[in-house]
Structures are given as C-alpha cells and as structure tokens.
Amino acid sequence: xxxxxxxxxxxxxxxxxxxxxxxxxxxxxxxxxxxxxxxxxxxxxxxxxxxxxxxxxxxxxxxxxxxxxxxxxxxxxxxxxxxxxxxxxxxxxxxxxxxxxxxxxxxxxxx
Amino acid sequence: xxxxxxxxxxxxxxxxxxxxxxxxxxxxxxxxxxxxxxxxxxxxxxxxxxxxxxxxxxxxxxxxxxxxxxxxxxxxxxxxxxxxxxxxxxxxxxxxxxxxxxxxxxxxxxxxxxxxxxxxxx
Numbered sequence: 001x002x003x004x005x006x007x008x009x010x011x012x013x014x015x016x017x018x019x020x021x022x023x024x025x026x027x028x029x030x031x032x033x034x035x036x037x038x039x040x041x042x043x044x045x046x047x048x049x050x051x052x053x054x055x056x057x058x059x060x061x062x063x064x065x066x067x068x069x070x071x072x073x074x075x076x077x078x079x080x081x082x083x084x085x086x087x088x089x090x091x092x093x094x095x096x097x098x099x100x101x102x103x104x105x106x107x108x109x110x111x
Numbered sequence: 112x113x114x115x116x117x118x119x120x121x122x123x124x125x126x127x128x129x130x131x132x133x134x135x136x137x138x139x140x141x142x143x144x145x146x147x148x149x150x151x152x153x154x155x156x157x158x159x160x161x162x163x164x165x166x167x168x169x170x171x172x173x174x175x176x177x178x179x180x181x182x183x184x185x186x187x188x189x190x191x192x193x194x195x196x197x198x199x200x201x202x203x204x205x206x207x208x209x210x211x212x213x214x215x216x217x218x219x220x221x222x223x224x225x226x227x228x229x230x231x232x233x
Contacts, residue, residue, distance in 0.1 A: 035156070042223040042224065042225055043206075045220060048211070086156050089218075090217075098170070099158065099173065100146065100158040100161070100172075102155060104155050
C-alpha cells in the first residue's frame with residue numbers, strides 16, 4: 001500500500017526554523033496538506049495544496065514541494081507550535097480506486 | 112458558528128456495531144463532502160472514507176470496505192458513519208471532517224469535529 005514517510009520527531013530551539021518532510025512516490029502527482037494536532041484536540045489544517053495557508057493560520061507556517069517530497073516549514077518557532085504534524089495526500093497508485101493517505105506523523109519539540 | 116458537532120463516546124462489545132453522527136452548523140451542508148478519520152490511542156491518523164453530502168455517494172478505504180457505511184441526512188445537516196463487526200483494534204477516536212475543496216488531487220480537511228471515542232472491549 002502507498003505510504004507517506006515522515007521523520008518521527010523534530011526538535012528545534014525557540015526562534016529557529018523547523019522543517020518537517022513528507023516523502024511519497026506519488027507526491028509529485030497530487031497536492032499535499034498538513035495538519036497540526038495538540039494533545040487531546042482534533043487536528044487543524046495548516047497548509048493545503050502544497051503551499052496555501054488557510055485564513056487564521058500564522059504566516060510563520062509555509063509549505064513547499066520538490067519532486068516527491070513535501071516540506072512544512074515553521075519559521076520563528078514558538079513553544080505553542082509544539083505538537084504532532086501530519087501530512088496527507090491522495091493515493092493514486094491504483095487505477096480502480098483513489099484513497100486518502102496520511103503520513104505517520106512528526107512530533108515537534110521546541111526545546 | 113461554523114462547526115461540526117459529533118455524538119458522544121461509545122462503549123461496545125466485540126462483534127457489535129457503532130454509529131457516529133456529525134452535525135454541521137453555520138455553513139451550507141450539502142455544498143461540502145465529509146471525510147471520516149480515526150486515530151487509535153497513541154497512533155496516527157487513518158482515513159476511512161468520504162461521502163458527498165448532497166448525493167450521499169460514498170467512497171470507502173479498501174481496508175474498511177464491507178464493514179463501514181457512510182450516509183448523510185441533508186434535512187438534518189448530519190453525516191453518519193456506521194462500523195460493524197467491531198474488534199478491539201477498532202478502539203479509537205473517530206473524527207468527521209469537512210472537505211474544503213473540489214480540486215482534483217486535493218483533499219483538504221478544513222473543519223473537524225471534536226472526535227468521538229469508541230471503545231471496543233469484552
């Protein structure tokens with residue numbers, strides 16, 4: 001089955017830039033979205049269509065893609081940015097069905 | 112207020128079925144699809160399927176095919192997800208989420224319900 005691969009954890013110092021990658025064979029064919037989830041809460045969309053930011057999301061969040069890798073970048077990282085981040089995309093590997101797949105998640109720690 | 116409000120926690124025995132509801136307020140329900148996503152304790156997000164609110168047509172993840180049914184009631188602005196033949200590994204928080212676009216290749220989930228914990232235990 002199709003998989004999106006994320007690093008399990010990323011650590012960053014306050015004020016620095018954090019980058020979280022998401023790799024998948026078909027990522028270049030579809031759009032990536034990114035979600036932030038804090039403990040006990042529902043996920044929140046922070047980036048969609050690779051690089052679009054929903055209204056209300058800080059400008060410190062940005063997205064990019066290169067080949068089959070999508071990257072979420074958080075500039076000027078703050079302690080409130082701590083949480084789990086998940087990438088998401090379409091799985092287009094099958095000719096008969098299209099499914100949605102999530103990456104395994106990356107725990108961001110702001111030390 | 113634009114929100115999705117889900118039904119409360121459920122406790123079920125193995126082999127039983129569960130139905131989770133998801134009521135939309137503050138937007139035109141039939142204009143957006145609804146996806147269902149679950150999260151087992153300490154685990155990541157798992158997509159289960161989605162439904163078009165205006166038609167009720169659904170597309171299920173292959174691993175849930177035959178066990179899940181997703182429906183909508185546009186008169187009540189509510190979506191439903193039924194999962195049958197429950198097993199202990201179905202224990203998870205189940206989320207509904209609004210599909211915020213209709214662009215091929217994009218499936219942005221821009222509004223989430225609060226989650227419904229479902230526990231399956233003998």
